[in-house]
Amino acid sequence: VVDKVRRTSKLAHLAGPSYPLPLLGHLKDMFGPRATFLDRCNAFLQRWGPEPVKFWVGETPSVSLTRPEDLEPLLSSQREVFKPDQMYKAVSGFFGDGLITLNGDQWFAHRRALTPAFHFKVLERYAGIFTRRAAALAEQLSSEVPAGQSFNIVRPLGAFVIGSIMETAFGIDAATDESHRSDTMDRLVRATEDAFFIVMHRIFHPWLLIDFVFKLTPHGRVARDHEDIICDMTRRVIAAKKAQLKQGAKDAAADQDDVKGAVDDDDGVRKKFTFLDMALGDKSLVLSDKEIIEEVRTLIAVQQTTASTLSFIAVMLALNPEVQERARAEVREVDAVEGLLPLDRLKRLKYVERVIKETLRLFPVTAAFGRKLKSEVKLPTQTIPAGVVINMFVYRTHRDPRHWPEPERFDPDRFLPEQCAGRHPYAYVPFSAGPRNCIGQRYAMLQMLAVVSAWLARFRLLPGDGCESREALRVNMDIFLCIEGGANVRLEPLEA
Numbered sequence: 001v002v003d004k005v006r007r008t009s010k011l012a013h014l015a016g017p018s019y020p021l022p023l024l025g026h027l028k029d030m031f032g033p034r035a036t037f038l039d040r041c042n043a044f045l046q047r048w049g050p051e052p053v054k055f056w057v058g059e060t061p062s063v064s065l066t067r068p069e070d071l072e073p074l075l076s077s078q079r080e081v082f083k084p085d086q087m088y089k090a091v092s093g094f095f096g097d098g099l100i101t102l103n104g105d106q107w108f109a110h111r112r113a114l115t116p117a118f119h120f121k122v123l124e125r126y127a128g129i130f131t132r133r134a135a136a137l138a139e140q141l142s143s144e145v146p147a148g149q150s151f152n153i154v155r156p157l158g159a160f161v162i163g164s165i166m167e168t169a170f171g172i173d174a175a176t177d178e179s180h181r182s183d184t185m186d187r188l189v190r191a192t193e194d195a196f197f198i199v200m201h202r203i204f205h206p207w208l209l210i211d212f213v214f215k216l217t218p219h220g221r222v223a224r225d226h227e228d229i230i231c232d233m234t235r236r237v238i239a240a241k242k243a244q245l246k247q248g249a250k251d252a253a254a255d256q257d258d259v260k261g262a263v264d265d266d267d268g269v270r271k272k273f274t275f276l277d278m279a280l281g282d283k284s285l286v287l288s289d290k291e292i293i294e295e296v297r298t299l300i301a302v303q304q305t306t307a308s309t310l311s312f313i314a315v316m317l318a319l320n321p322e323v324q325e326r327a328r329a330e331v332r333e334v335d336a337v338e339g340l341l342p343l344d345r346l347k348r349l350k351y352v353e354r355v356i357k358e359t360l361r362l363f364p365v366t367a368a369f370g371r372k373l374k375s376e377v378k379l380p381t382q383t384i385p386a387g388v389v390i391n392m393f394v395y396r397t398h399r400d401p402r403h404w405p406e407p408e409r410f411d412p413d414r415f416l417p418e419q420c421a422g423r424h425p426y427a428y429v430p431f432s433a434g435p436r437n438c439i440g441q442r443y444a445m446l447q448m449l450a451v452v453s454a455w456l457a458r459f460r461l462l463p464g465d466g467c468e469s470r471e472a473l474r475v476n477m478d479i480f481l482c483i484e485g486g487a488n489v490r491l492e493p494l495e496a
């Protein structure tokens, strides 16, 4: 009790509710239907912000930050901060113990091992894969979804992004590999969707963060089944890669001109540059087999960020027909240029890129992320004591009216270079920033450019059920932002 009084008094200077309840803290303020969690977070910060806001999650003192100038000191340094168990423990069953959740030296070793797989030289080579796969996805949607029928676009996107990471970072051939069979993929996508629900359930019921208690509950048993599905997929991926490397070694021995495992495939991707080729084929990497498995799990799980963002882009295009037509005109103009390499083509899609950025401003799918303070941190107007868990709620940062006039208006031209000039560098952080920023940022942007341009070239997107207007959208936070009831759109084939 004395310790709690001491810790409470250290936060006394901050805005926010007082009198935390024993064991619950202010969790009761957050209780309510799961489907409106985002609304409650917004209402809470609307009431107490925009200054740093204190609150207690159970017995843990927490502070929520939304202003760019408050985010900067925390994101730009990682000496004083680490990922808090309270938030990240619940997600590690899903994300694996990989880059997302690791801290300290272990994180640094993993980050160093993964960085070459996301080097821009390697990504340049992925552009061909993204373009080919995006065209196939657009064809599949055109042929499988009856014109004019409302459907939830997230599902096919979930399988699509996992297929992409298999082919790019793991170098697993989509056409031949067992792990790409559609029933395996369906089980994985469904397990992922359920996992989001279960993770949120644990965060809402903090006593379920005690592993042995959670494992005894029905959700704990479902979570174990899902982990089995995800681990099974990971094992298949690694087994397929090992077999491929063995075959590559045999082929190289048979053909002295070939460099082991370094052949270019049809898309010009040097196979030895994929993460798994480097991790399993090159012993100079420091990751153990167990660590490689955890990173494969992480890379599979994080793909849902791209799937979710693409689903928001589809809905925004459907709700903003002039923006959609302008983006389509750009795609047609670029596609009229003959002989462009895939990467050059994607780089020319400047307006489509602005559409993606503006969607990520309004709907940063990783809407909140956390840190725990090792020592006291000075923010521009406040000092936050050591031991506090920080929640950076970028959903509101991206709506800060000082940087985003009429914040709810969808306007891709906010990202014209002249409009970006002078804007606070931390006013827009959908991929976080600083040393723990998203390693897959450029990968995700290239993939999204390929997918959106393939859609625009083949069909018109129209609003689907429940997504008829911005006001009708029921946006929520389930680890990642999502639309309750589905990201529903309709497709209309383009006249020839």
Ligand code: HEM
Pocket (backbone or CB within 6 Å): 099, 100, 111, 165, 298, 299, 302, 303, 305, 306, 309, 364, 365, 366, 369, 370, 429, 430, 431, 432, 435, 436, 437, 438, 439, 440, 441, 443, 444
């Ligand atoms: C639109 C898509 C994406 C968004 C919005 C996004 C956003 C983010 C954010 C906000 C973080 C920081 C999270 C935190 O601090 O807890 C992060 C970290 C990370 N992301 Fe992404 N991400 C996306 C796509 C991807 C993709 C495609 C990959 C992999 C191919 C990826 C891999 C990672 C990894 C490994 C980390 C942890 C980095 C570290 O801590 O060193 N992300 N991402």
